[in-house]
Amino acid sequence: MESFFSTPLSSLEDFITEHGFTKVHAQTIYTQIYKHGAKSFEEISGLPQKLYSLLEKKYCFDFLEIAKIQESVDDKTVKLLFKLSDGRTVETVCVPFQKKYTLCLSSQVGCAMKCSFCFTGTQGLTRSLEKKEIILQYIQAYAYIKEKFEGHQAAPNIVFMGQGEPLHNIDNVADAIEILKTTEGMGLGPRQITLSTAGYLPGIKRFSELGSVNFALSFHSPFNEERNELIPLNKAYPIADLIEELKSIKLMKRQFLTFEYLIIRDLNHTRKHVEEIGRLLKDMPVIFNLIPFNEFPGAPYKRPEMAAVEEFKAGLMELGFHAMIRTTKGDDILAACGQLTSQETLS
Ligand code: SF4
Numbered sequence: 001m002e003s004f005f006s007t008p009l010s011s012l013e014d015f016i017t018e019h020g021f022t023k024v025h026a027q028t029i030y031t032q033i034y035k036h037g038a039k040s041f042e043e044i045s046g047l048p049q050k051l052y053s054l055l056e057k058k059y060c061f062d063f064l065e066i067a068k069i070q071e072s073v074d075d076k077t078v079k080l081l082f083k084l085s086d087g088r089t090v091e092t093v094c095v096p097f098q099k100k101y102t103l104c105l106s107s108q109v110g111c112a113m114k115c116s117f118c119f120t121g122t123q124g125l126t127r128s129l130e131k132k133e134i135i136l137q138y139i140q141a142y143a144y145i146k147e148k149f150e151g152h153q154a155a156p157n158i159v160f161m162g163q164g165e166p167l168h169n170i171d172n173v174a175d176a177i178e179i180l181k182t183t184e185g186m187g188l189g190p191r192q193i194t195l196s197t198a199g200y201l202p203g204i205k206r207f208s209e210l211g212s213v214n215f216a217l218s219f220h221s222p223f224n225e226e227r228n229e230l231i232p233l234n235k236a237y238p239i240a241d242l243i244e245e246l247k248s249i250k251l252m253k254r255q256f257l258t259f260e261y262l263i264i265r266d267l268n269h270t271r272k273h274v275e276e277i278g279r280l281l282k283d284m285p286v287i288f289n290l291i292p293f294n295e296f297p298g299a300p301y302k303r304p305e306m307a308a309v310e311e312f313k314a315g316l317m318e319l320g321f322h323a324m325i326r327t328t329k330g331d332d333i334l335a336a337c338g339q340l341t342s343q344e345t346l347s
Contacts, residue, residue, distance in 0.1 A: 001057075002058060002060070003062050004059040005061075005062070005135045005136055006130070007179075008175075009030050009179075009184060016051070019051075019054055021051055025048075028044070029044060029047070030182065030185040031185065032044040033185070034139070034184075034185035037146075039061060041056060063140060064082040065082065065083040066081070066083075066144070067081045067082065067083040067089060068080070069144070077095050077096065078093070078141075078144070078148075080092045080093075080140070080144065082136075084109070084133060089109075090106040090109055090163055092104065092137040092141050094144070100152065100154050100156060101142075101145050101157075102157040102158070102159055103141050103156045103159070104159050104161050104162045105134060105137050105138060105159070105161075106137065106162035106163035106164055107128070107134060107162070107165070107166040107169045108127065108129055108164025108165065108169055109126040109163065109164070110126040110127075111164045112124065112165065112168060113168075113232070113233050115230060116229060116231075116300060117220075117230060117262055117264065117299070117300075125164075128164070128168070128169035129172060130172055131173075134173065134176035135176050135179055135180060138156075138180060155186060155187070155188060157192045157193070157194070158180070158194065159195075159196060165198055165200050165203075166196070166203075167195070167202075167206075168200055170206055170210075173195070173210070174210055180193075190212040190213045191212075191252075191255070195210060195215060196216035196258075197215075197217060198218045199217060199234060199237050200237070201236075201241060201245060204245050204249075207249055208249070208250065212252055214255065214258065215257050215258065216257075216259070217242065217258070217260065218231060218262070219259040220260070220262050221268045221273065222276040222279075222280050223276060224238050224239055226268060230268075243280060247284070255285075256287040256322070257284065257285060257286050258289055259281075259286050259287070259288050259289065261290050262291050263293060263308070264293045264301040264302070264304065265302040274312065274315035274318075277319070277321075278319040281321070286321055287322040288313075288316050289326050290309055290312065290313055290323060290324065290325045291325075291326045292304055292325070309325055313325060
Protein backbone atom coordinates (compact mmCIF):
# COMPACT_ATOMS: atom_id res chain seq x y z
CA MET A 1 0.00 0.00 0.00
CA GLU A 2 1.15 3.52 -0.70
CA SER A 3 1.07 6.31 1.83
CA PHE A 4 -1.53 8.91 0.93
CA PHE A 5 0.92 11.52 2.19
CA SER A 6 3.55 10.53 -0.39
CA THR A 7 1.08 11.01 -3.22
CA PRO A 8 1.06 14.17 -5.32
CA LEU A 9 -2.31 15.28 -6.65
CA SER A 10 -1.30 14.40 -10.23
CA SER A 11 -0.69 10.73 -9.25
CA LEU A 12 -3.99 10.56 -7.39
CA GLU A 13 -5.76 12.01 -10.43
CA ASP A 14 -4.08 9.46 -12.72
CA PHE A 15 -5.11 6.57 -10.48
CA ILE A 16 -8.69 7.77 -10.18
CA THR A 17 -9.23 8.57 -13.86
CA GLU A 18 -7.69 5.23 -14.90
CA HIS A 19 -10.55 3.63 -12.98
CA GLY A 20 -13.25 5.67 -14.70
CA PHE A 21 -13.71 8.45 -12.16
CA THR A 22 -12.99 12.14 -12.66
CA LYS A 23 -10.19 14.47 -11.60
CA VAL A 24 -12.74 16.41 -9.55
CA HIS A 25 -12.99 13.40 -7.23
CA ALA A 26 -9.23 13.50 -6.68
CA GLN A 27 -9.33 17.23 -6.00
CA THR A 28 -12.19 16.80 -3.52
CA ILE A 29 -10.22 14.16 -1.65
CA TYR A 30 -7.13 16.37 -1.51
CA THR A 31 -9.15 19.32 -0.21
CA GLN A 32 -10.93 17.28 2.44
CA ILE A 33 -7.75 15.73 3.76
CA TYR A 34 -5.36 18.65 3.61
CA LYS A 35 -7.68 21.63 4.11
CA HIS A 36 -10.42 20.15 6.28
CA GLY A 37 -8.43 17.59 8.24
CA ALA A 38 -10.22 14.35 7.21
CA LYS A 39 -8.21 11.43 8.59
CA SER A 40 -9.59 8.66 6.38
CA PHE A 41 -11.54 8.23 3.15
CA GLU A 42 -14.58 7.28 5.24
CA GLU A 43 -14.69 10.81 6.63
CA ILE A 44 -15.14 12.22 3.13
CA SER A 45 -18.78 12.16 2.12
CA GLY A 46 -20.25 12.10 -1.37
CA LEU A 47 -17.74 9.93 -3.25
CA PRO A 48 -19.01 7.05 -5.43
CA GLN A 49 -19.23 3.84 -3.37
CA LYS A 50 -16.87 1.90 -5.66
CA LEU A 51 -14.23 4.58 -5.33
CA TYR A 52 -14.01 4.14 -1.54
CA SER A 53 -12.99 0.50 -1.82
CA LEU A 54 -10.51 1.24 -4.61
CA LEU A 55 -8.85 3.98 -2.55
CA GLU A 56 -8.74 1.88 0.60
CA LYS A 57 -6.91 -0.91 -1.22
CA LYS A 58 -4.39 1.48 -2.73
CA TYR A 59 -3.57 4.06 -0.02
CA CYS A 60 -2.99 4.09 3.72
CA PHE A 61 -2.99 6.91 6.27
CA ASP A 62 0.19 6.18 8.15
CA PHE A 63 0.16 9.01 10.68
CA LEU A 64 3.19 9.45 12.92
CA GLU A 65 2.98 8.64 16.60
CA ILE A 66 3.19 11.73 18.79
CA ALA A 67 5.40 10.37 21.54
CA LYS A 68 5.73 13.48 23.68
CA ILE A 69 4.32 16.99 23.85
CA GLN A 70 5.98 19.84 25.75
CA GLU A 71 4.50 23.30 26.11
CA SER A 72 6.52 26.30 27.16
CA VAL A 73 5.09 27.92 30.26
CA ASP A 74 6.40 31.27 29.01
CA ASP A 75 4.98 31.75 25.55
CA LYS A 76 2.81 28.90 24.11
CA THR A 77 5.70 27.44 22.13
CA VAL A 78 5.01 23.73 21.68
CA LYS A 79 7.53 20.99 20.98
CA LEU A 80 6.24 17.70 19.55
CA LEU A 81 8.36 14.57 19.55
CA PHE A 82 7.34 12.30 16.67
CA LYS A 83 8.17 8.61 16.68
CA LEU A 84 8.83 7.31 13.16
CA SER A 85 7.96 3.82 11.91
CA ASP A 86 11.54 2.60 12.48
CA GLY A 87 11.49 3.81 16.09
CA ARG A 88 13.65 6.90 15.43
CA THR A 89 12.38 10.23 16.69
CA VAL A 90 12.37 13.81 15.41
CA GLU A 91 11.18 17.05 16.91
CA THR A 92 8.91 19.72 15.49
CA VAL A 93 8.58 23.08 17.17
CA CYS A 94 5.48 25.26 16.89
CA VAL A 95 6.27 28.91 17.53
CA PRO A 96 3.45 31.44 18.05
CA PHE A 97 3.62 34.81 16.39
CA GLN A 98 0.57 37.04 16.79
CA LYS A 99 -2.40 35.00 15.50
CA LYS A 100 -0.37 32.54 13.52
CA TYR A 101 2.04 29.76 14.33
CA THR A 102 5.25 29.01 12.46
CA LEU A 103 6.22 25.35 12.36
CA CYS A 104 9.90 24.56 12.54
CA LEU A 105 10.16 21.25 10.67
CA SER A 106 12.95 18.69 10.78
CA SER A 107 14.35 17.28 7.54
CA GLN A 108 16.66 14.58 8.89
CA VAL A 109 17.16 12.39 11.95
CA GLY A 110 20.31 13.97 13.36
CA CYS A 111 22.59 15.93 11.05
CA ALA A 112 25.91 15.40 9.30
CA MET A 113 27.05 19.01 9.52
CA LYS A 114 28.28 18.98 13.13
CA CYS A 115 27.95 22.73 13.77
CA SER A 116 29.70 23.37 17.07
CA PHE A 117 26.87 25.46 18.57
CA CYS A 118 24.10 22.96 17.81
CA PHE A 119 22.66 20.21 19.97
CA THR A 120 21.54 18.21 16.89
CA GLY A 121 25.03 18.50 15.44
CA THR A 122 26.42 16.47 18.34
CA GLN A 123 24.46 13.41 17.18
CA GLY A 124 25.67 12.85 13.61
CA LEU A 125 23.31 11.86 10.80
CA THR A 126 21.13 8.78 11.23
CA ARG A 127 19.01 9.16 8.10
CA SER A 128 17.10 11.62 5.94
CA LEU A 129 13.35 11.92 6.34
CA GLU A 130 10.98 10.74 3.63
CA LYS A 131 8.66 13.32 2.09
CA LYS A 132 5.64 11.89 3.96
CA GLU A 133 7.49 12.27 7.29
CA ILE A 134 8.06 15.94 6.51
CA ILE A 135 4.45 16.49 5.41
CA LEU A 136 3.04 14.66 8.43
CA GLN A 137 5.01 16.82 10.88
CA TYR A 138 3.18 19.78 9.35
CA ILE A 139 -0.29 18.19 9.17
CA GLN A 140 -0.21 16.76 12.69
CA ALA A 141 1.37 19.79 14.35
CA TYR A 142 -1.19 22.05 12.65
CA ALA A 143 -4.05 19.81 13.79
CA TYR A 144 -2.72 19.92 17.36
CA ILE A 145 -2.47 23.72 17.42
CA LYS A 146 -5.90 24.20 15.86
CA GLU A 147 -7.50 22.02 18.48
CA LYS A 148 -5.52 23.34 21.42
CA PHE A 149 -5.37 27.09 20.87
CA GLU A 150 -8.49 28.99 19.97
CA GLY A 151 -7.92 31.64 17.31
CA HIS A 152 -4.98 29.82 15.69
CA GLN A 153 -6.86 28.34 12.74
CA ALA A 154 -4.80 29.85 9.89
CA ALA A 155 -2.40 27.53 8.07
CA PRO A 156 0.98 27.98 9.77
CA ASN A 157 4.13 29.10 8.00
CA ILE A 158 7.04 26.70 7.69
CA VAL A 159 10.70 27.11 8.46
CA PHE A 160 13.02 24.22 7.69
CA MET A 161 15.17 24.98 10.68
CA GLY A 162 14.61 21.92 12.84
CA GLN A 163 16.90 18.92 12.91
CA GLY A 164 18.96 18.32 9.79
CA GLU A 165 20.34 20.22 6.82
CA PRO A 166 17.36 20.47 4.44
CA LEU A 167 19.49 20.94 1.33
CA HIS A 168 21.26 17.67 2.19
CA ASN A 169 17.84 16.03 1.67
CA ILE A 170 16.68 18.30 -1.13
CA ASP A 171 14.70 15.73 -3.15
CA ASN A 172 12.37 14.83 -0.29
CA VAL A 173 12.14 18.43 0.91
CA ALA A 174 11.27 19.61 -2.62
CA ASP A 175 8.59 16.91 -3.02
CA ALA A 176 7.08 17.73 0.38
CA ILE A 177 6.98 21.45 -0.44
CA GLU A 178 5.33 20.71 -3.78
CA ILE A 179 2.57 18.70 -2.09
CA LEU A 180 2.02 21.32 0.64
CA LYS A 181 1.79 24.05 -2.00
CA THR A 182 -0.89 22.24 -4.03
CA THR A 183 -3.79 24.67 -4.36
CA GLU A 184 -6.50 22.03 -3.92
CA GLY A 185 -4.73 20.77 -0.79
CA MET A 186 -2.98 22.85 1.85
CA GLY A 187 -2.34 25.60 -0.70
CA LEU A 188 0.66 27.18 1.02
CA GLY A 189 2.24 30.11 -0.80
CA PRO A 190 6.00 30.05 -1.46
CA ARG A 191 6.46 33.08 0.80
CA GLN A 192 5.04 31.06 3.70
CA ILE A 193 7.98 28.69 3.49
CA THR A 194 11.58 29.41 4.51
CA LEU A 195 14.45 27.03 4.04
CA SER A 196 17.52 27.55 6.17
CA THR A 197 20.89 26.08 5.22
CA ALA A 198 24.28 25.95 6.91
CA GLY A 199 25.77 26.60 3.47
CA TYR A 200 25.54 23.28 1.62
CA LEU A 201 26.63 24.56 -1.78
CA PRO A 202 25.49 21.61 -3.96
CA GLY A 203 21.97 22.19 -2.58
CA ILE A 204 22.15 25.98 -2.97
CA LYS A 205 22.92 25.43 -6.66
CA ARG A 206 19.56 23.58 -6.88
CA PHE A 207 17.63 26.09 -4.77
CA SER A 208 15.54 27.32 -7.71
CA GLU A 209 13.93 23.84 -7.86
CA LEU A 210 12.07 24.76 -4.66
CA GLY A 211 10.13 27.50 -6.45
CA SER A 212 10.54 30.95 -4.86
CA VAL A 213 10.48 29.91 -1.22
CA ASN A 214 12.42 32.15 1.16
CA PHE A 215 16.12 31.50 1.58
CA ALA A 216 18.01 31.73 4.87
CA LEU A 217 21.70 31.13 5.48
CA SER A 218 23.26 30.33 8.84
CA PHE A 219 26.02 32.89 8.47
CA HIS A 220 27.42 33.55 11.96
CA SER A 221 30.75 35.06 10.88
CA PRO A 222 32.25 36.75 7.81
CA PHE A 223 35.66 35.18 8.55
CA ASN A 224 36.46 31.70 7.23
CA GLU A 225 38.64 30.77 10.17
CA GLU A 226 35.86 31.50 12.65
CA ARG A 227 33.13 30.05 10.48
CA ASN A 228 35.18 26.84 10.01
CA GLU A 229 35.00 26.37 13.76
CA LEU A 230 31.28 27.13 14.02
CA ILE A 231 30.20 25.33 10.82
CA PRO A 232 32.82 22.76 9.72
CA LEU A 233 31.00 22.56 6.35
CA ASN A 234 32.58 25.94 5.62
CA LYS A 235 35.92 24.20 5.01
CA ALA A 236 34.41 22.52 1.94
CA TYR A 237 32.27 25.48 0.87
CA PRO A 238 33.86 28.76 2.03
CA ILE A 239 32.00 32.02 2.41
CA ALA A 240 33.11 33.66 -0.84
CA ASP A 241 31.82 30.70 -2.90
CA LEU A 242 28.48 30.76 -1.06
CA ILE A 243 28.04 34.48 -1.60
CA GLU A 244 28.86 34.20 -5.28
CA GLU A 245 26.18 31.51 -5.66
CA LEU A 246 23.61 33.49 -3.65
CA LYS A 247 23.89 36.34 -6.14
CA SER A 248 22.28 34.08 -8.74
CA ILE A 249 19.14 33.35 -6.66
CA LYS A 250 16.17 35.08 -8.25
CA LEU A 251 14.12 36.96 -5.68
CA MET A 252 10.56 38.16 -5.99
CA LYS A 253 9.58 41.76 -5.36
CA ARG A 254 10.33 42.75 -1.76
CA GLN A 255 11.88 39.35 -1.05
CA PHE A 256 15.23 39.30 0.77
CA LEU A 257 17.89 36.75 1.61
CA THR A 258 17.87 36.16 5.35
CA PHE A 259 21.22 35.78 7.09
CA GLU A 260 20.88 34.12 10.47
CA TYR A 261 23.58 35.39 12.80
CA LEU A 262 24.07 33.59 16.08
CA ILE A 263 25.66 35.99 18.51
CA ILE A 264 28.09 34.33 20.87
CA ARG A 265 29.61 36.13 23.81
CA ASP A 266 33.09 37.54 23.09
CA LEU A 267 33.35 35.87 19.69
CA ASN A 268 31.68 37.16 16.54
CA HIS A 269 30.18 40.61 17.02
CA THR A 270 33.03 43.15 16.99
CA ARG A 271 33.48 46.25 14.83
CA LYS A 272 35.84 44.18 12.67
CA HIS A 273 32.99 41.76 11.93
CA VAL A 274 30.65 44.59 10.94
CA GLU A 275 33.24 46.05 8.55
CA GLU A 276 33.96 42.72 6.88
CA ILE A 277 30.23 42.04 6.47
CA GLY A 278 29.89 45.43 4.79
CA ARG A 279 32.68 44.56 2.37
CA LEU A 280 31.43 41.04 1.56
CA LEU A 281 27.73 41.77 1.18
CA LYS A 282 27.82 45.21 -0.39
CA ASP A 283 24.56 45.96 -2.25
CA MET A 284 23.08 42.52 -1.57
CA PRO A 285 19.40 42.34 -0.50
CA VAL A 286 20.09 40.85 2.92
CA ILE A 287 18.12 40.94 6.17
CA PHE A 288 19.96 39.94 9.33
CA ASN A 289 18.22 37.86 11.92
CA LEU A 290 20.32 38.19 15.07
CA ILE A 291 19.98 35.31 17.51
CA PRO A 292 21.54 35.54 20.96
CA PHE A 293 23.09 32.10 21.56
CA ASN A 294 20.89 29.68 23.52
CA GLU A 295 22.92 27.70 25.96
CA PHE A 296 22.23 23.95 26.24
CA PRO A 297 23.73 21.29 28.52
CA GLY A 298 27.45 21.05 27.71
CA ALA A 299 27.36 24.01 25.28
CA PRO A 300 30.85 25.33 24.47
CA TYR A 301 29.67 28.96 24.17
CA LYS A 302 27.98 31.60 26.29
CA ARG A 303 24.97 33.81 25.75
CA PRO A 304 25.93 37.46 24.96
CA GLU A 305 24.93 40.58 26.88
CA MET A 306 21.90 42.20 25.21
CA ALA A 307 23.72 45.56 25.04
CA ALA A 308 26.38 43.94 22.83
CA VAL A 309 23.69 42.47 20.57
CA GLU A 310 22.06 45.91 20.22
CA GLU A 311 25.41 47.48 19.35
CA PHE A 312 26.08 44.89 16.65
CA LYS A 313 22.60 45.45 15.23
CA ALA A 314 23.19 49.20 15.09
CA GLY A 315 26.47 48.64 13.21
CA LEU A 316 24.73 46.55 10.54
CA MET A 317 21.94 49.09 10.18
CA GLU A 318 24.49 51.87 9.68
CA LEU A 319 25.68 49.88 6.67
CA GLY A 320 22.13 49.95 5.30
CA PHE A 321 21.11 46.37 6.16
CA HIS A 322 17.82 45.48 7.80
CA ALA A 323 18.52 43.73 11.08
CA MET A 324 16.30 42.37 13.82
CA ILE A 325 16.92 40.57 17.04
CA ARG A 326 15.02 37.32 17.32
CA THR A 327 13.51 36.87 20.73
CA THR A 328 14.16 33.42 22.05
CA LYS A 329 11.06 31.28 22.32
CA GLY A 330 10.64 27.91 23.96
CA ASP A 331 13.92 28.19 25.84
CA ASP A 332 12.50 26.40 28.87
CA ILE A 333 11.70 23.26 26.83
CA LEU A 334 14.92 23.27 24.74
CA ALA A 335 12.90 24.22 21.68
CA ALA A 336 14.98 27.23 20.73
CA CYS A 337 17.24 27.43 17.72
CA GLY A 338 20.08 24.88 17.81
CA GLN A 339 18.66 23.02 20.81
CA LEU A 340 16.78 20.17 19.15
CA THR A 341 17.79 16.56 19.48
CA SER A 342 16.62 13.14 18.30
CA GLN A 343 17.76 11.61 21.55
CA GLU A 344 14.89 13.02 23.58
CA THR A 345 13.62 10.46 26.05
CA LEU A 346 10.06 9.27 25.58
CA SER A 347 9.18 9.13 29.27
S1 SF4 B 1 22.76 23.93 12.91
FE1 SF4 B 1 21.55 22.88 11.37
S2 SF4 B 1 23.08 22.20 9.87
FE2 SF4 B 1 24.22 22.70 11.74
S3 SF4 B 1 24.38 20.73 12.86
FE3 SF4 B 1 22.55 21.81 13.60
S4 SF4 B 1 20.87 20.97 12.39
FE4 SF4 B 1 22.78 20.51 11.30
